[in-house]
Amino acid sequence: MRIGIVGGGIAGLTAGHRLAAAGHDVTLFEAESELGGQAGTFPIAGTRLERFYHHLFHSDTTVLDLIEELGLGDRMVWNENRAGYLYGGHVYDLATPLDLLRFGPLPFHARIILGLQTLWLQQFGDWRKLEKLTAKEWVLKHGPRSIYDVVWGALLQSKFGDYADQVSMAWLLTKIQVRRSSNREFGETLGYMMGSFQLLIDALGHSIEEHGGQVHLSSPVERVLIENGRIQGLAVRKADDLREHRFDAVIMTVGSPVVLRIAPDLPEELRSLLASQVYQGAQVMVLELNSSLVPYYWLSVPEPGIPFVVTLEHTNFVREEHYQGRRIVYIGSYLSPDHPQYALSQEELLALYTPYLQQLNPDFAPSWVIHSWLFRDPYGQPIITPNYSTQMPPHLTGIEGLYLANTTQIYPEDRGINYAVLLGNTIATIVQGGEARASNRW
Ligand SMILES: Cc1cc2nc3c(=O)[nH]c(=O)nc-3n(C[C@H](O)[C@H](O)[C@H](O)COP(=O)(O)OP(=O)(O)OC[C@H]3O[C@@H](n4cnc5c(N)ncnc54)[C@H](O)[C@@H]3O)c2cc1C
Incomplete structure (x- = not known):
């Protein structure tokens, strides 16, 4: 079967890996210049790091099995989560x-x-x-x-x-x-892949290619081609060139608003279900510092008035010697994409954050910042409302050969790498005509 995959995040890569290994002719299209989606990484301090903070729980058995299967099990470490909680201007240990x-x-x-x-x-x-x-x-x-x-x-x-x-x-x-x-007697331990989850992303991409498939970067899908209720293919832009590719089956792993844009010919019932879904955007600044900001990995900052909701000092989780001795801190917010902060530049945002970072550590000064990066994703977190089981979009779209596998279909668990892998496994099974498990827990 010729199978097209829209999106090179963990779900699309896992589906591609499974289907290519099963002998299908897989072509994956990723809009960005690198694979990985929300789990994607960037170069920092001589290595790579997730753009959005990432760790695993012990219950994330589906991705842990995949990591073993790909021969990367020895890269996993389980470290203590030093957790804190800011309340009323005071930081409390809460682990x-x-x-x-x-x-x-x-x-x-x-x-x-x-x-x-x-x-x-x-x-x-x-x-x-x-x-x-x-x-x-x-x-x-x-x-x-x-x-x-x-x-x-x-x-x-x-x-x-x-x-x-x-x-x-x-x-x-x-x-x-x-x-x-993940709870242990002394607190919680969380999993991380030494060298970053890029190793998993690369291994999945290589697997698709080694099994004869193709991976196209910087190739946004602009249109899902449907005729007489059946998938025909995809119209994909590569630089100035818009080209049509024919497929027997297509899997869409992109956010629901993107699905609505690229597949206007979906059945009306599914379109209105997708249109009713709401996401919070994720906005994360990464700071490379020459000193430690706080003695915590995960510090919840649920105080009204502070312009971020969490800080994660990654080097209190994975030691700084793996990052040339630099301290790495994520500063995270979840915002609707029409929030005024979403329009701020990186410099404006850092200036906004600075007095609040000084509340966490009065010695903090902008001169501590060696480099900073700002990452945003408008589909960071789907909002799960009561009775979601009756509102969750189906994998079968009503168009023959066209399938949906995105983060709004993870329920009752929260979105995460583990469930993106499960989604990829599930959709690969469905495309091949099999029955699929919706969850690894229930
Ligand atoms: C702030 C934050 C923190 C997180 N922390 C954790 C964590 O600690 N642990 C954990 O397990 N998970 C975490 N996650 C969640 C995890 O990263 C995601 O659940 C998972 O990576 C989603 O994978 P996906 O493939 O379903 O979707 P995505 O990663 O969103 O992949 C979709 C892909 O489609 C591409 N695309 C979009 N439009 C097009 C188009 N038109 N044509 C082609 N390609 C297109 C996108 O560029 C993207 O690569 C976090 C997420 C965020 C935002």
Whole structure:
């Protein structure tokens, strides 16, 4: 079968790897000049690093199996997550149950209830029982208001902004359950691939080519060609050249707004489902510093008024000697693409951040910054609302030979590399006429 794949992120690459290995004639088109999508990397301090911070949980077994399969298992390391939480201008350790017991912003009885709630949710069996509720409704119903105001509500607000009140309890439940797998007595350990997840991206791209497939970079798909309810091919731009390629099957792994743009001939029912989906954009600045900013890897900053919601000092997770002794810090926000910050340049944004970085470390000065980079993705985080199982778009588009596999089809888990691999495996099975598992947990 001649198969075209739209998008060279982890889902498209995994599908391409599986289908090419199964003997199909695969051609993958990626709009950017490099593969990887949201998991893509850039050169820094003599090595490469993810543009958006990345780590794995122990429950991410699908991608861990793939990493083993590709002979990269020895590159995985599991390091402690030093986690902190900024509240009321003060930074608290928040990595272990003992830290929670000492967490001053919550009254003591609320700390105990939060701990018990978390334990209970970690064991909770069927997410379907909670999917009708918003996270806000569930948290307010099952504990004192302070737990919502200080912890869950603040975190939801920082990730989802105006949509915070609409996020499904199924989303929060599975977030809590996924993290359980990474808990150790002394806190949490998270996985990272030494040399960056670029190794995985490269191995998948090479596999497609070694099996006779083709990978085209800087090649945005402009149109999905459909005739009489059947896929015909793709119209792809390469520099000034717009060329048509014929395929028996096409897999689209791009965000739903891109699907709507390139495939205007989809059935109306699917188009309106895709049009109803909402994403938060991700905006991440990476700073290469000559000194450490904070003693944490993951520092949640859910304070209204601070123009970012998290800092991740990567070199408190993977030691700085792997980065020529430099300190590397991500500063992350989730914003709707019409937010005024989205229009700021890198210099303007760094100037905006500086006084707040000085709140985290009064010694911080702009002169610490050796290099900085700014990355944005308008489809960073799909917003999962109650009863999402009834609104999730299907893999079969209603057009013969045309398939959809994007981050809005990961549920009840949250999007992540593991689920992008699972999506790639799933869609490769479906394209070949097989039954697919929708999840590796349920
Ligand atoms: C801020 C942030 C932090 C994250 N942290 C983690 C983490 O810690 N751990 C984890 O496991 N996951 C994390 N993720 C999620 C993870 O990176 C994604 O779930 C995964 O990479 C998605 O892969 P994908 O292939 O489904 O989509 P994408 O990566 O979005 O791939 C889609 C590809 O399609 C391309 N494309 C777009 N339009 C066209 C077109 N017209 N023609 C051709 N190509 C096109 C894009 O350039 C892109 O390469 C994070 C994501 C973000 C944004």
